[in-house]
Amino acid sequence: MATLSLTRGRPVAVAGARRERRRQNLVGWLFISPIVVGVVVFQFFPILVSMGASLTSWNGISAPKFVGLQNFRDLFGNDPLFVQTFKNTIYFTLASIPLTIGVGLVLALLCSRPIKGVAFFRTAYFAPYVTNVVAIGFVWFWFFQPDNGVINGMLGQVGISGPQWLSSSSWAMPAVILVSVWQGIGYPMIILLAGLQGLPEEYFESARIDGAGAWARLRYITLPLLTPHFLFLLITQFITSFQVFGLIYVMTKGGPGHSTSVYIFNIYQNAFGFGKVGYASAMAWILFAVIAAVTFLQWRLQKRWVFYT
Amino acid sequence: MRIATKTSQYVVMTLFAAAFLAPLVWMISASLRPEAQVLSVPPQFLPKDAQWDNYRQIFELIPVFLWNSVKLAGLNVVGILIVASMAGYAFARLRFAGRDFAFIVLLATSIIPGIAYLIPQYIVFRHIGWVDTQYPLWVPKVLTPVFATFLMRQSFLTVPKELEDAGKIDGASTFGIYWRIMLPQTKPALAAIGVFTFLESWNDLFGPLIYINSENLQTLPVALAQFQGEYFTQISLLMCGATVSVVPVIAVFLFAQRYFIQGITMTGMKG
Numbered sequence: 001m002a003t004l005s006l007t008r009g010r011p012v013a014v015a016g017a018r019r020e021r022r023r024q025n026l027v028g029w030l031f032i033s034p035i036v037v038g039v040v041v042f043q044f045f046p047i048l049v050s051m052g053a054s055l056t057s058w059n060g061i062s063a064p065k066f067v068g069l070q071n072f073r074d075l076f077g078n079d080p081l082f083v084q085t086f087k088n089t090i091y092f093t094l095a096s097i098p099l100t101i102g103v104g105l106v107l108a109l110l111c112s113r114p115i116k117g118v119a120f121f122r123t124a125y126f127a128p129y130v131t132n133v134v135a136i137g138f139v140w141f142w143f144f145q146p147d148n149g150v151i152n153g154m155l156g157q158v159g160i161s162g163p164q165w166l167s168s169s170s171w172a173m174p175a176v177i178l179v180s181v182w183q184g185i186g187y188p189m190i191i192l193l194a195g196l197q198g199l200p201e202e203y204f205e206s207a208r209i210d211g212a213g214a215w216a217r218l219r220y221i222t223l224p225l226l227t228p229h230f231l232f233l234l235i236t237q238f239i240t241s242f243q244v245f246g247l248i249y250v251m252t253k254g255g256p257g258h259s260t261s262v263y264i265f266n267i268y269q270n271a272f273g274f275g276k277v278g279y280a281s282a283m284a285w286i287l288f289a290v291i292a293a294v295t296f297l298q299w300r301l302q303k304r305w306v307f308y309t
Numbered sequence: 310m311r312i313a314t315k316t317s318q319y320v321v322m323t324l325f326a327a328a329f330l331a332p333l334v335w336m337i338s339a340s341l342r343p344e345a346q347v348l349s350v351p352p353q354f355l356p357k358d359a360q361w362d363n364y365r366q367i368f369e370l371i372p373v374f375l376w377n378s379v380k381l382a383g384l385n386v387v388g389i390l391i392v393a394s395m396a397g398y399a400f401a402r403l404r405f406a407g408r409d410f411a412f413i414v415l416l417a418t419s420i421i422p423g424i425a426y427l428i429p430q431y432i433v434f435r436h437i438g439w440v441d442t443q444y445p446l447w448v449p450k451v452l453t454p455v456f457a458t459f460l461m462r463q464s465f466l467t468v469p470k471e472l473e474d475a476g477k478i479d480g481a482s483t484f485g486i487y488w489r490i491m492l493p494q495t496k497p498a499l500a501a502i503g504v505f506t507f508l509e510s511w512n513d514l515f516g517p518l519i520y521i522n523s524e525n526l527q528t529l530p531v532a533l534a535q536f537q538g539e540y541f542t543q544i545s546l547l548m549c550g551a552t553v554s555v556v557p558v559i560a561v562f563l564f565a566q567r568y569f570i571q572g573i574t575m576t577g578m579k580g
Binding site: 024027028031032034036037038039041042044046047048050061107110113121126127132135138142145148149194243245267271277280284285287288291292 | 315318319321322325326328329330332333335336339347348391392393395396398399400403404405406407408411414415418420421422423424425426427428429430431432433435448449451452453454455458483487508511512514515518519530531533534544547548551552554555558559562563566569570573574
């Protein structure tokens with residue numbers, strides 16, 4: 001008992017303080033132990049497994065076979081579906097981000113002005129964001145029916161004969177994007193609304209005195225002051241739209257052809273459909289690298305356009 | 310504001326509101342229609358004679374799925390609130406060796422996207438025999454609430470120190486101080502995290518989709534998506550199911566809107 005012999009003979013207060021510190025350490029770690037155990041077991045360990053798996057040919061059950069970088073070579077050189085689903089994901093992302101943030105901004109501006117019943121409107125715009133993607137997918141699936149769907153019915157009223165939507169390889173993706181934008185707008189709206197409400201009133205006062213009109217105030221004061229919020233939204237929306245899955249699964253299952261098959265859907269099919277666990281792990285790491293690189297780039301480029309007061 | 314501007318603002322806002330609510334209204338209306346009238350051109354937004362019997366039928370089909378969804382949402386909410394508030398309290402208020410290091414490591418894990426864990430977690434769960442059980446749908450989530458811990462820490466930091474000292478003088482244990490004195494002070498943060506967790510768990514599609522094979526363990530959204538043709542042979546019944554899956558969410562959102570928005574804007578503040 002080395003500790004005992006060390007403490008013996010010392011002033012009681014020092015030994016007591018040390019015991020107290022040890023007790024505090026123990027209590028502290030007890031409080032955080034659930035999350036520490038969780039992160040180690042359910043995050044750190046799986047990440048190591050995943051890194052290893054990406055270098056193997058493995059179905060997840062029998063012994064993995066080490067293949068080095070073969071998975072990556074196959075993906076980049078020998079897998080048209082990888083290229084196509086990657087392109088589809090970029091298409092989805094590039095279309096949905098400006099639309100959600102742009103319309104979100106319009107709605108936030110509308111909701112930020114003093115007007116009766118604004119709480120109702122805010123809730124209405126936000127409702128799709130909290131509802132279930134399966135329910136939403138179904139409703140829109142029927143809306144997009146070519147012959148008796150609501151969308152083509154309305155287009156017909158104004159003399160346009162609408163496309164085949166979900167069964168057309170060129171219109172299925174725009175249809176999914178439309179639904180995703182419709183569902184997702186609540187989030188940027190809330191973030192921008194919070195931003196608008198935090199803007200210092202003095203700037204607008206002095207601009208008004210200088211004779212700046214509503215448009216000039218928006219262009220030269222509001223938008224620059226909101227740039228930190230735009231940066232935040234760009235980063236988060238990129239991460240979420242690059243991982244879109246639910247709507248695709250419910251509305252199109254990736255079809256027709258592979259026209260709406262996005263990257264995560266491809267990973268999902270490889271890992272859980274075809275049992276190509278090693279291959280799918282390599283795909284997951286490529287996705288991770290792309291997200292990390294784009295996020296880093298957005299962060300680095302912020303100096304060029306983000307305005308901090 | 311001039312009356313003309315105000316009117317045009319109302320018009321624009323109402324048009325948008327119609328566009329956002331119409332699909333949800335159509336869903337409810339379709340759920341109440343006789344099957345023959347579900348898809349009609351032009352669309353009907355109000356059913357002529359409501360078929361409440363559709364709901365009787367749907368509630369006979371889905372009680373198991375509904376219960377599974379409720380159970381998992383409950384486990385996630387309670388579990389995450391306990392784990393995150395304990396860790397948040399320790400990071401905010403206790404002194405112990407390695408605290409700041411542990412906190413930074415935890416925060417660092419949040420930059421790795423979920424997709425990186427997805428496949429390896431599945432493999433790990435298969436090895437320990439958890440595939441086709443409900444454990445993967447709550448155990449890993451309850452034990453890794455990194456962001457909720459961050460929010461709880463922020464919330465505990467704002468509680469005045471005097472409250473804690475009073476508890477110490479009364480001889481309360483650290484756990485007693487946390488549970489009886491500090492925790493009640495953080496109700497808004499607890500509410501925000503609770504609402505968020507409920508919505509996330511209730512609406513989860515991917516988790517139950519990959520982990521559950523047995524029908525009697527499946528949650529409501531996946532049951533709707535997977536058993537369409539086999540169970541819900543009519544669109545009106547499918548829409549009943551969809552409505553049942555949306556109503557609790559709208560109810561929670563309406564009651565706890567303030568906390569939900571607070572949770573979202575707290576996320577946004579970091580930017």
